[in-house]
Amino acid sequence: MSCRKRCKREIFKFAQYLYRLVTGTLNTDSVEDELELSTVRHRPEGLEQLEAQTRFSRKELQILYRGFKNECPSGVVNEDTFKDIYAQFFPQGDASTYAHFLFNAFDTDHNGSVSFEDFVMGLSILLRGSIQEKLNWAFNLYDINKDGYITKEEMLDIMKAIYDMMGKCTYPALREETPRQHVEIFFQKMDKNKDGVVTIDEFIDCCQNDENIMRSMHLFENVL
Amino acid sequence: MAAGVATWLPFARAAAVGWLPLAKKTMPKPPIDNSSKSDEILYVNVSGVRFQTWKNTLDRYPETLLGSSEKEFFYNEDTQEFFFDRDPEMFRHILNFYRTGKLHYPRNECIQAFDEELAFYGIVPEIIGDCCMEEYRDRKKENQERLAEDTEANEGVDAPLPPNSTSRERLWRAFENPHTSTMALVFYYVTGFFIAVSVIANVVETVPCRPPLGSVKDLPCGEKYKVPFFCMDTACVLIFTFEYLMRLFAAPSRCNFMRSVMSVIDVVAIMPYYIGLVMPENEDVSGAFVTLRVFRVFRIFKFSRHSAGLRILGYTLKSCASELGFLLFSLTMAIIIFATVMFYAEKGTKGSTFTSIPASFWYTIVTMTTLGYGDMVPNTIAGKIFGSICSLSGVLVIALPVPVIVSNFSRIYHQNQRADKMRAQQKVRMARIRMAKRGTANAFLQYKEDRNIGDPDGCVKNRSAFDQQHNHLLHCLEKTTNHEFTNEMNYSELCMTESVGFKTSRSTSLSSHQGAQNNSSGCCPRRARRRAAMRLANSTVSVSRGSVQELDTLHLKTTCIPPQTRSSLNAQMCDMKLNCGDPDFTAAIISIPTPPANSPDESLPPSPAPMLGILRNTRATAYIQDSVKISSL
Numbered sequence: 133m134s135c136r137k138r139c140k141r142e143i144f145k146f147a148q149y150l151y152r153l154v155t156g157t158l159n160t161d162s163v164e165d166e167l168e169l170s171t172v173r174h175r176p177e178g179l180e181q182l183e184a185q186t187r188f189s190r191k192e193l194q195i196l197y198r199g200f201k202n203e204c205p206s207g208v209v210n211e212d213t214f215k216d217i218y219a220q221f222f223p224q225g226d227a228s229t230y231a232h233f234l235f236n237a238f239d240t241d242h243n244g245s246v247s248f249e250d251f252v253m254g255l256s257i258l259l260r261g262s263i264q265e266k267l268n269w270a271f272n273l274y275d276i277n278k279d280g281y282i283t284k285e286e287m288l289d290i291m292k293a294i295y296d297m298m299g300k301c302t303y304p305a306l307r308e309e310t311p312r313q314h315v316e317i318f319f320q321k322m323d324k325n326k327d328g329v330v331t332i333d334e335f336i337d338c339c340q341n342d343e344n345i346m347r348s349m350h351l352f353e354n355v356l
Numbered sequence: 357m358a359a360g361v362a363t364w365l366p367f368a369r370a371a372a373v374g375w376l377p378l379a380k381k382t383m384p385k386p387p388i389d390n391s392s393k394s395d396e397i398l399y400v401n402v403s404g405v406r407f408q409t410w411k412n413t414l415d416r417y418p419e420t421l422l423g424s425s426e427k428e429f430f431y432n433e434d435t436q437e438f439f440f441d442r443d444p445e446m447f448r449h450i451l452n453f454y455r456t457g458k459l460h461y462p463r464n465e466c467i468q469a470f471d472e473e474l475a476f477y478g479i480v481p482e483i484i485g486d487c488c489m490e491e492y493r494d495r496k497k498e499n500q501e502r503l504a505e506d507t508e509a510n511e512g513v514d515a516p517l518p519p520n521s522t523s524r525e526r527l528w529r530a531f532e533n534p535h536t537s538t539m540a541l542v543f544y545y546v547t548g549f550f551i552a553v554s555v556i557a558n559v560v561e562t563v564p565c566r567p568p569l570g571s572v573k574d575l576p577c578g579e580k581y582k583v584p585f586f587c588m589d590t591a592c593v594l595i596f597t598f599e600y601l602m603r604l605f606a607a608p609s610r611c612n613f614m615r616s617v618m619s620v621i622d623v624v625a626i627m628p629y630y631i632g633l634v635m636p637e638n639e640d641v642s643g644a645f646v647t648l649r650v651f652r653v654f655r656i657f658k659f660s661r662h663s664a665g666l667r668i669l670g671y672t673l674k675s676c677a678s679e680l681g682f683l684l685f686s687l688t689m690a691i692i693i694f695a696t697v698m699f700y701a702e703k704g705t706k707g708s709t710f711t712s713i714p715a716s717f718w719y720t721i722v723t724m725t726t727l728g729y730g731d732m733v734p735n736t737i738a739g740k741i742f743g744s745i746c747s748l749s750g751v752l753v754i755a756l757p758v759p760v761i762v763s764n765f766s767r768i769y770h771q772n773q774r775a776d777k778m779r780a781q782q783k784v785r786m787a788r789i790r791m792a793k794r795g796t797a798n799a800f801l802q803y804k805e806d807r808n809i810g811d812p813d814g815c816v817k818n819r820s821a822f823d824q825q826h827n828h829l830l831h832c833l834e835k836t837t838n839h840e841f842t843n844e845m846n847y848s849e850l851c852m853t854e855s856v857g858f859k860t861s862r863s864t865s866l867s868s869h870q871g872a873q874n875n876s877s878g879c880c881p882r883r884a885r886r887r888a889a890m891r892l893a894n895s896t897v898s899v900s901r902g903s904v905q906e907l908d909t910l911h912l913k914t915t916c917i918p919p920q921t922r923s924s925l926n927a928q929m930c931d932m933k934l935n936c937g938d939p940d941f942t943a944a945i946i947s948i949p950t951p952p953a954n955s956p957d958e959s960l961p962p963s964p965a966p967m968l969g970i971l972r973n974t975r976a977t978a979y980i981q982d983s984v985k986i987s988s989l
Contacts, residue, residue, distance in 0.1 A: 152678055173478055178425045197429040198441075205475040221829065223793045224841060295837055301847035302839040314837075351832075 174207035176248040185249075186256035193252065200248055208245040211235050225299030233293060237273040263349050267336050281329040287315045399437035400451075405444035406437070413454050420478040422454065446473045458485035461492040467499050506778060527606035544662070547599055551658045554592035558652055561585055593629040596622065596655075618661060625655040668772060672765040676757075683757045687724075690753060694720045694746045701739040708735065724750025794843075801843055803827040 176182065182193055204213060211232065218231040238246045238254045257265050272278070276286045291311040298306065322330045322338045339345045376383070398414065400407045400422075417423040432439045440447070446465065450473065453459040461470060461484055474481055484492050521529075530540035561578030568580065578585055600622045607613035628648040660666040673680070695716035702710040709732040710716050719732040723746050734743045803823075834840050842850070 152681075173475075173480075175419075175421075175424055175426050175478065176429075179428050194429050194431075201429075201476065202441075205472060207478075221826065222833070223796050294833070295839075297833060298837055298839055298841065301842050301844050302837075303842045303846065303850060304839060305847070305850060306839060310837075310839075 174247050182252060186252050187260035188256060196252060197248060200251060208247050210245050222297045224301065225297040227297045229293035229296055233273060233290060266349055267339050271332050271335050281331055283329050284315060284319060287318060288312060291315050401437045401439045402442055402444045402447040407451055409451060416454060422477060450477050459483050460485060461488035463491060467495045524606050528608060531603055531606060548662050550592050550595045551655055555656050557585060557588050589629065593626050596626045621654055621657045624651055625658060628652055668768055672768050676761050676764050679757055679760045687753060690749065691717055691720045697742050698734060698739060701736055701742055702734055705735050720746060723747045725754060726751060797843060800827055800830050800841060
């Protein structure tokens with residue numbers, strides 16, 4: 133059925149082409165001569181609202197927004213821009229997979245773009261949140277399909293993404309099974325009831341009992 | 357509502373007093389005027405240039421940055437003004453938009469810079485006034501075309517092959533770019549040669565040769581030397597067939613390939629031969645066969661694969677197809693008109709050559725193109741008058757399409773030239789970008805060595821805050837994965853030595869590199885030299901990292917610094933391995949994606965630094981070595 137329609141359309145186009153050939157076209161404007169509509173523009177909520185919703189002060193929000201707006205004048209970051217930005221920090225490796233997972237973690241409403249509110253909410257949790265909130269966020273990052281369980285496959289994807297960022301020239305040289313071994317170690321530690329998945333409670337419990345993790349949670353707090 | 361109308365509203369409302377005596381019902385209550393504030397002047401500081409405007413002016417367009425609450429993010433309490441770190445020249449135009457309601461495009465500005473400013477201030481480009489819209493659209497289209505060309509040239513055909521490509525892909529690349537491998541080049545020239553041979557053979561075949569003994573009539577060479585010509589033809593066709601089949605095999609999409617122009621030409625060039633082989637030696641059929649031989653001349657079109665100029669010509673004609681078509685149509689109209697007129701004008705005369713209207717077509721064409729063979733001549737006065745009008749109008753009509761074709765050809769030719777130049781410059785650009793990238797990686801390795809050699813607090817003080825924090829981030833990643841970054845030299849060395857063993861073979865491989873070069877002290881002269889070079893470079897040059905690489909190759913003669921051998925580094929790593937593992941795992945995950953204002957190659961501009969100084973919360977605990985401040989700007 134569609135074949136016939138296609139044939140008709142082709143014949144029609146050919147006839148149009150012949151007609152134009154004969155009569156000449158004085159206007160060379162073709163159909164694709166529209167300026168592409170400006171991209172999505174987004175304006176954030178007011179300063180007062182953001183101040184109330186996050187744990188940043190007014191000045192800090194101003195600083196954050198100026199930087200954000202400088203990079204993304206349209207007010208939203210899409211995934212490609214996010215990947216570009218992140219790739220600048222890891223020139224030796226390929227940061228795009230990990231940036232993809234990070235993007236999904238920041239994009240809380242899953243609309244394909246990170247607005248300033250999403251950005252600032254995420255930062256608020258990461259920089260000023262309680263340990264519980266930070267661990268929650270990390271769990272959310274690992275749980276790719278957001279079903280509340282971290283499976284070995286999800287962890288393997290995350291692990292591979294992290295190892296990708298190291299690039300090729302490492303010491304000792306990266307092997308195929310390095311990420312997998314790392315995943316095994318992780319699961320041995322975290323998966324208490326050995327059911328093959330890590331739930332949020334297991335994760336938080338285990339991290340809270342681990343002194344090193346607890347200590348390192350404060351590592352990036354004084355960022356602004 | 358346009359801005360101007362708003363100012364007339366009080367007048368319209370005042371004039372409504374005229375309705376009051378005539379009203380049938382009571383008037384509704386007027387709206388309460390909330391804004392009792394009188395209008396205030398706002399100060400906008402754009403990179404030092406202070407603009408002042410009424411608040412109402414900016415409020416006219418509430419969906420833009422300046423008209424909405426978004427500008428509060430840029431308010432500076434200390435100076436009581438809005439500060440924007442943008443181009444003040446462009447801001448003039450933006451502000452004029454608020455004042456007059458019309459956005460103008462400044463002709464001397466780059467279109468992309470203008471677009472970016474518009475995007476920043478939240479203004480849609482469609483609002484540009486009619487006076488400047490044409491110019492804007494033209495320049496934007498030109499820019500987009502140029503960018504599209506550039507990306508095409510970038511991902512171009514000169515890109516190196518991915519390492520694991522099948523033989524089919526390699527074959528296709530060899531066909532498309534003959535200069536990638538010598539075999540392809542040889543094949544390219546061989547086919548070119550055979551095309552030329554085949555075409556020349558076709559031509560020479562028809563030249564009359566000296567007749568064989570005993571005959572008077574001149575014979576075309578093709579008849580006289582039937583066998584040699586046949587052999588040559590066979591050889592050429594075999595080569596062409598082979599080439600066509602190889603291309604067909606290698607093509608990524610066979611359907612598309614079979615429909616392409618070049619493949620059609622190929623087929624048309626070789627089919628007559630095969631048809632000739634198959635067809636029997638029949639008298640009535642061989643007449644048609646002779647016609648088929650005409651198609652052999654299409655082989656000359658195969659040259660277009662070898663010549664870019666031919667392709668440009670063909671592309672030009674294709675792109676002017678509509679103009680040419682129109683010309684043909686108008687010419688046909690003129691021919692018919694004049695032919696009819698000439699026929700009826702010459703109808704009466706005896707022995708006239710204008711026997712019918714189609715016969716007059718020939719006269720009209722010959723006259724209009726100013727050929728004038730003279731085989732058909734008008735005899736009557738009316739015929740001569742119309743004939744002269746015909747030839748005069750012919751000159752005009754034929755001269756019209758020439759400028760169109762010429763300008764098209766010139767444009768396409770220049771585009772092609774530019775593409776070639778771009779490709780040549782691209783290599784240089786890519787090399788420079790790669791060098792800059794290696795610079796950042798080298799900076800990190802330098803930081804690592806400093807840290808290992810010197811105190812754990814680590815940093816030579818002349819490194820900017822941004823660098824320190826970036827290095828800390830990369831360090832965290834290393835700790836997460838328990839692998840270290842190295843540069844390519846060490847990596848390739850390691851790859852070589854890893855299989856054999858570790859310390860001993862390493863020293864031997866290194867000592868084998870020494871050769872006739874500098875001081876050979878111990879196991880690591882090369883690495884020490886490089887380290888010394890990097891250190892020297894880094895202490896003097898902080899901004900242009902590319903020079904690190906250049907100094908690297910200078911082979912400075914230095915004394916061998918006591919080496920941080922790989923073994924000692926290894927030991928350190930082993931110690932840390934025990935308490936490494938997972939904790940830094942999560943720490944690295946929490947690393948923040950920070951959009952930098954500049955590329956990481958340049959250090960941060962100093963202006964945010966004072967702000968950062970105010971806000972630094974030194975909550976540094978004892979076991980955190982350096983107070984980590986990663987700015988998110």
